[in-house]
Structure formats: structure tokens, C-alpha cells
Amino acid sequence: SWSENILEHFLRNNQITTKDGAEITWYHAANHKAQMNEALKSTAHMIEADILLPDDESEHGQPVMAHPPETSSDNTLQEWLAEVVKSNKGIKLDFKSLAAVEPSMTLLENVKRHLMRPVWINADILPGPNGSGKVVDAKLFIDTVTSFFPDVTFSLGWTTGWHPQKVNEGYSWPMVEEMEYICHELSQPVTFPVRAALVRQSCSQLLWLLKKSDRYSLTVWTGKDDNYSVEDLLCIRDHFDKSQVFYDILEPQNYEFKQAVGI
Template sequence: MILFSLIFTFICITSLTFNLFLFYVTYKLNDKNYGREMRATRMSVVDFWKNETKGDGLNVRVAHGVNSWPDLVDQLHEPFLNKSMMIEGDVFMQAHRRPRHRAVPVMKADTKIADRITFKEWLREVATMHKAIKINFRSNEVVRPVLQDLYANQADPSSPILQYPVILHANVFRSPRSIENEVDPTTFVEKAKDLFPDATLSLGWTKQSNFSHLHPKFKKLSWRQLFHILEYISRLEQPVMLSVRLSVAAHSKEQLLWLLGMDQSISLLLWSDSDDHVTNWTPIIELRRSTTKNRILYDLDPKHRKILQTESNDPLVSTQTFSLQDWQAVEFSSSGSQLSTVVRSEKGPAFLGEPTALLLSKIPPPKFPSEQKISGKVHFLPKKGVENLDLDENSGVSIYLMDKVQDIDSPKIKDSLEVFIGYDGKIKITNSESKSVSYYETKSIGQLPNSDCYGFEVTDLGWRVTLDAWTTECGDQKSRKRRKVSIELDTPFQKNRNLRNVVVSKKGDSAVDFLLEELRHSSAFSICRTPLFFAVVSTLFLMIYLF
């Protein structure tokens, strides 16, 4: 009996140990981070080169098209003074005439070279060179197998450790007069996020023919194009780099500064060739001086590099138009597939898609008799193809003044005071709280001329709210005659003597996005704290004393 019990106990312990072992192995195999936590780095190239470039991205040196064995040998024996900091390779799928041969990723070397190097071989060699690695994806077919090779490399203890930043680059946006097919951005971004989230993602535009003959309107990054880019990068946690042509950057300073001001790791790579003809270098110089110098990397034609080296790179003091610390983003789920959110930047927030996101001011409301002001400039951007459609007349920006922000449980706010600026110039102040008080008006309405951009200032006095709104130019548009309209509405006084909390939201449908190029919520202001108040009080006391 005792022997039977010992044998039974031994079998139970052995079975339990085996099951625990199987559970551990299964967990590790299913864990996407297994084998990578000690072997990969999520350091962006910007941080990696911070010391080696002395904090200036103009000092970066790139080895282009290292796609063959002779090119790799040259990298091993390159002169110290001309030593590159990044190795760049182009990968595509090797086509076979015989169907039984499986296609494999290979490097795009010269056609005269018979023995092409596979991507696995190339990665094994460059991983030992202690440099940043840039992998250029040249087709949709190559995305998944290359990322699987990278994933396997990090999980294989016998593979060289990728201790240095890896940049995954693809031309995902189609350019006018394109001579190559773009890589599908959704496939590229999603696969990279799943299989190799430790890399820096680099997005660019397809190659063009006769770039110098293009119409100037195609040589700039519009706000609409920028919003399209945000659809792919705004949700990413890994570093992102945007590869922009020098001539395009010269006409897109405001858009690029907005991107660099986002509250995530964004950098730029400005490149050029002999087809780039920059007549006005001021925007490029201001870009270079307005940001941390290593946030922009330069891969330039020698003549363009020489021009920038002779210009001053002293930092410019830029005025902050939006405080990331003073505004909190609150997002609600959306039923649609398109991106619906608010994207914050130091240059102002952008509201995209369905009205499912809010901005809450963290500045506490002052007590009466103080007043508070909310000011800004809104730039409306209807989506492409909807200009001639009947848009929702309620599409615009809403500023809610409400007693308790803790009660917000959906993007549709009720029972509050609303200040509205519509894309069609309609402005109004609505107070749903005053319905219970018959001697208060519930609404005040005004109309501005049609414009893409409007400036506004809302003043909350506690017992009255005023709105001043006016037409203004957008970016580099020609200045137009300014038209201003003011409306006001008396409101019931708050019982706790506090003014209202400030919430900014999008209203209407997804057809009209907008950018708040400026958004400020003033600190508390009280007449009792002003020099004029003290002067008046002092004069009264002096008159009483003398008489």
C-alpha cells in the first residue's frame, strides 16, 4: 500500500512538472517579446547620433546603396574621416523562373553582379559594423518576409545582436509623375508595429521624373496631406521619421514644424539631389534654427550641404501657440474605420474624423469677479472630394463652458453653455441651462463671410459670455479685408461663484477636419488685482483723509 502511494505521488509530481514545462514553453513561444527584451533597442537615430554628430543632424554621413559584397567590403575599409554613420540597403523579392523555387528577399545590386546577396546574409554582415541600419522596402511583397527575418534574428541567440538603431523605410505616398509604385502604408506600418516595434519607421514619397519641371503647387506639403500622414503615425509608439525632399521642405515650413511639435518621437530626414533648385533658403534655415538641431537629419547634395554649413544655426526663440501641459485629450471610441481623434502639437491641436475627442483645459476656473478668455485661430479643411457636397451645417469647433467636467461620459455634451464657430462662418452662443429661467435668452447668433480661417476670442464674465470672431488669412494666402462680428449672451450666475470649466470639441460630421493653429486659455484675471484698481482705491482713501 505504501509503495503504491509513493508511485502514485511520483507520477503526479512528474505530470505536474511536465505540464508546467509545456505551459512555460507555450507562453514563451506565443510571447512576441520573447528573446528580444535583452537583444533589441528602441533608441531612435536622433538620440543615437546625439553625441557623434555634436547635436547637429547636418553632420550625419550616409552610405547609400550598400547592396553587394564589394560594397560591404568597402565599408570595412573606408577612411576614418569619411566614415559613414548609417548603412543603407535596398531589398526586393528575387523572382525565379522555376515555380518550385521559393522567392527570397535579396539586395538590389547592380545587374552586372551575378551573385546577389540575400537579405539574411546582408543583415548578418551589417549587424557587426556598429552603425545604424536603414532598410529600404521597394515592394509590398517584401514587407512581411523581411520583417519576419528581423523578428527571427532578434529571437535567435546565435544571431548578431542589433545593438544599433534600425530604420525601416518605405515610399508609401505617391508623388506626381511617379516612376515607381508606392508601398501600401497600412500593410507596412501594421506589420512593422507587430513584428519589429523596436525600429524607427521612415515614411517617404515615390521617386519622380523631371522634378524640376513640376508645377510649384506639387512641391509642397499641404495641411490636407499632413492630416493623411497622421492617419498612419498618430497611434504609433515607436519613433517615426518623415523623409522629405529639400525643395518640398522649403515650401512646407509650417507643416513640418507642426509635425516636429507633436507629443511623440518625430524626426525629419531632408534629402536632395541635382534636381533640387532652392531659390529661397530662409524657410530651411528657420526650420534648422527653430528646432533642436538633431531632430532634423540631412542627406544632401554637396552643393546644398555647403550652403547650409555657411549659414547661422543659432537657435531661434519661437512663440508657443499651444501648451501641451495645459490641455488634456479625452477620446471616445468610434464606430467608423477612419481615424477620429485629436492630435496635439505645440503648434496647435488637429481634430480629425468623427467628433469623438475632447480637449479639457487644466487651468482651474477663477472666482468672480475674475474673467477668463479663450482665444485662437481655426483653419477648416474639408476632406478631398467633399467640397461640392452638402456638408453638415453644424460642422465646426465648439467651446463648452460647463460647471463640472467630471460628468462628461460621451463626446456629445448637454446642459452647458456652448460657443460655436462654423466652417461656413456661422457663429452662435447657446445656453441650454437658461431654459429653466424664463427671463434669460437662450441663444445669440451672428454670421461671418465665408473663409477657410477664422480668429476668435471668447470672454467669460460669469454673468455674461461674449464672442468676437473675424476672418483671417491662412498661412501664405494673400491678406484679405478683415471682417469682425461680435455677439454676447447673458447667462445665469453660478451658485458657487466659480466661472466655468473650458472644453473644446469638434462638431458635425467627419467631412470637415480643422486645425487650431492657435489655442490659448488665459489665466485668471481680476479687476481687484490690477494697478488701476489700487490707484482708484488709493485715491478714494486719500480724498476721504483730506476732506
């Protein structure tokens, strides 16, 4: 089932040793064929990739694997799935627009019986701290995905920004309260992707959110130019249940963090 907790899945398959979200390893932005192939050969448990519909008509409305500002790719979702199903990797599919969701769900449905592993479906559905990106309509996104897959795991986030020259606000009470309002009626597991550089100043709000349901978790991610410390990550680790927080972070902080926590 795609609603199975990923820790349970990878424990059952002897790929991790404890119910600790820090044990799960990630490969981020496995969009182009070269990155996808590298991800499939890697030790990562979960592969994250981005999906959009290209602006031009040459792909005939085929969803492709790309992250804005890119709008085209050497890899369609259909080609990507054909390779990924041969592996044992879990997947997280990140949608930047609503238009790509329905055609992508159709393609996913075609390979569902071959995907007996975690599948997370992600979109930023609310404006967040310093966020200027476009949000994906929450109701339409959730309704479209659940019409195909009622038990999929959702990854529902906020648009965010981080500015080196400014004081960066964290996730505010109205932001987490609105997210809880959207998610409390869902029956699926939900993970909230949160930006590493903004979590320390938002601990109270995010703790409150996670306590609202045992279906909830956090996935800590980072922008490549964000400035944050391993101490920030250790602060998260000290305050939150280890089974409720995943870390999709870049090097060198990822290595330093794993060393610091003994993984």
C-alpha cells in the first residue's frame, strides 16, 4: 500500500535498522536521464523528481521530468517510470502545476502493480515564509490525486524563500493552522516538506502541527544556497520524534549531520 509508513517498508525489507527518519537516504532532482540513472545506481532509498507539462507542443502534452526554470527535458514521466519500476527505490513526485497532475496519475496507474514500494505525491499548496512561487490549488490537487489513488502518501508544502541579507521569518501560526485545516479531514499519511534554514525559528508551530495526527511527519529539505548549520538540524532532532522527521538535505551538511547522530 502506498500509504504504508516508509520506515515500516524499509525496515521490513532490511534496508534500514531502526525507526529513525534520518536513516532514509534521498536522491534529489533525478530528472534528466543521467541523474535518473545515477539515482538508480545509488544507495538512496527514495528518489525525488519534478514533473511539469512542457510549454511547447513537441511532447504532445506528455509530462516531462524538469524543475523550473527548465521547461523541457530529455526524459518523459513515462520513460522515467519504465526505468524506476525495475528498481526497489521509493519515489517522490513533485508537481509544479495542476495541469501535469491528471496525465501523470494516468501514467502512474499503468505501472501501479509494479510499484510495490513507497510513492509520495508532492505539491506546494500554500504560501509560506518569504515565498513568491505559485501555489498549486490545494483542493483540486488533492481531489485529482485521490480520484486515482485514495491511499497515496501526500507531501504537502508551502512556497518558501530564503535571503542571505535578511532576517528570514519561519513558518507562522496562520500557516500551520491553515495546513492543518486542509489536512485534518484526509485519511492518508501526510508529510510536510519544510526548509531547513527556516525550521529552528518555527519549532513551536511545527511541533503543534505534528501533534495533531499520528499520520503527519516532516521532510526537512534545503535550497542549494541556503545558509544553515548542522546545529539547526540537531535542534530539530532534539525536539521532534525521530520517526516523524526525514532529512532530504545536500552535502556537506548531510554527511556532517549523519556523523553527528551516529548514522
